[in-house]
Amino acid sequence: MATVELTKENFNDVVGADGMVLVDFWASWCGPCRMFAPVYDRASQQHTDIVFGKVDTEAEQELAGAFGISSIPTLMIIRDGVVLYAQPGALPEQALEQLIEQARGVNMDEVREQVAAQQS
Numbered sequence: 001m002a003t004v005e006l007t008k009e010n011f012n013d014v015v016g017a018d019g020m021v022l023v024d025f026w027a028s029w030c031g032p033c034r035m036f037a038p039v040y041d042r043a044s045q046q047h048t049d050i051v052f053g054k055v056d057t058e059a060e061q062e063l064a065g066a067f068g069i070s071s072i073p074t075l076m077i078i079r080d081g082v083v084l085y086a087q088p089g090a091l092p093e094q095a096l097e098q099l100i101e102q103a104r105g106v107n108m109d110e111v112r113e114q115v116a117a118q119q120s
Contacts, residue, residue, distance in 0.1 A: 006053040036090035
């Protein structure tokens with residue numbers, strides 16, 4: 001599956017849906033972003049059940065600012081509308097695969113209970 005360009009107009013619709021979404025915050029001038037791009041693209045081809053989105057931080061400064069993105073690339077993993085992971089840095093392929101598997105293994109019922117408990 002090809003990556004989806006995320007903008008402030010479609011971001012909530014894409015990440016708010018059920019399932020897993022990986023979001024890569026990047027910029028064309030960023031060397032580490034360009035190094036991470038092929039790794040991210042290969043993962044998107046291997047995991048067709050996951051949505052892989054990209055946010056161009058230059059074009060979508062408001063969106064990047066809303067998430068406090070101060071270093072790129074930043075990878076975010078969202079599952080069922082809940083952010084499970086958000087860290088800056090280009091990952092090697094094996095580390096990205098491990099992260100995806102860890103995110104798949106998360107018990108979302110427990111996460112929702114924890115979120116509800118924190119909000120009350």
